Amino acid sequence: MSRIFGRITQLGYVVRDIRTEMQRWLDQxxxxxFYVHDVQTDNFIYRGAPSPMKMSVALANSGDLQIELIQPRNDAPSLYKEFLDSGREGLQHIAYWTDDFQGLYDKALELGYTVGHEGSIGGEKGRFAYLDTEQTFGHIIEISDTSGxxxxxxxxxxxxxAEWDGSEPIRGEIDKL
Structure with missing residues (x-):
């Protein structure tokens, strides 16, 4: 438990082939x-400048911990693209969720954290920010608004x-995989 951010709620993996990675996790x-081929972000900002980043996302849980798979779908600037361009694939961020996003965002900035990229999904109550902590921790810290x-x-x-019986292993936009 972090006294600043709370408990880790998500592990985020940046991958080149989301279908293959979902199958690896299903095999475990x-x-x-829950798969979304074309995630719609609002106001995506990379290192202070707008970016037309596109991505696919798949989400599942192992107990209370959410696993997120992200596959960039274009060459627009993002921390995801930076990660893949560096020759890596796999765990890229850990996330903390909050119902007081602005308070946590302001606190992080006051403590000297810098934002690598940020935006929102589904409006103001869907904000997220990726704090550029890779040099310190070897991964990024994401904070995400879960109040909406x-x-x-x-x-x-x-x-x-929690109740999954193994049926319908991939839900969502299966036809776009």
Whole structure:
């Protein structure tokens, strides 16, 4: 438990082939996966400048811990692209969720953290920021607002995973995989 951020709620993996990675996790019994081929971000900002970044995302839970798979879908600047361009693939960030995003965001900046990229999904209550902590920790720290619909969706994913019987291992935009 971090006295600053709370408990780790998500592990985020940046991958080149999201389908293959979902299957690896399914082979370990983790699922079902909720897949979105074209995630719509609002106001995506990379290192202070707008970026037209596009990505696919898959989400599943292992207990209370959410696993996120991210595959960039274009060459627009992002920390995801930086990660892959450096020759790496795999764990890129750990995330902390909060119902007081602005308070945690301001606190992080006051403590000297810098934002590598940020944006929102689904409006103001879906904000996220990736703090550029890779040189310090070897990974990025994400803070994410879960006070709105995104938080409700994350709760739903956790509940479905807790009762999952192995059927429908991938849910969502399967036809776009």
């Amino acid at each position: 019994g983790v699922g079902p996966w 619909p995104k938080g409700q969706f994350f709760d739903y994913i956790r509940q479905v995973a």
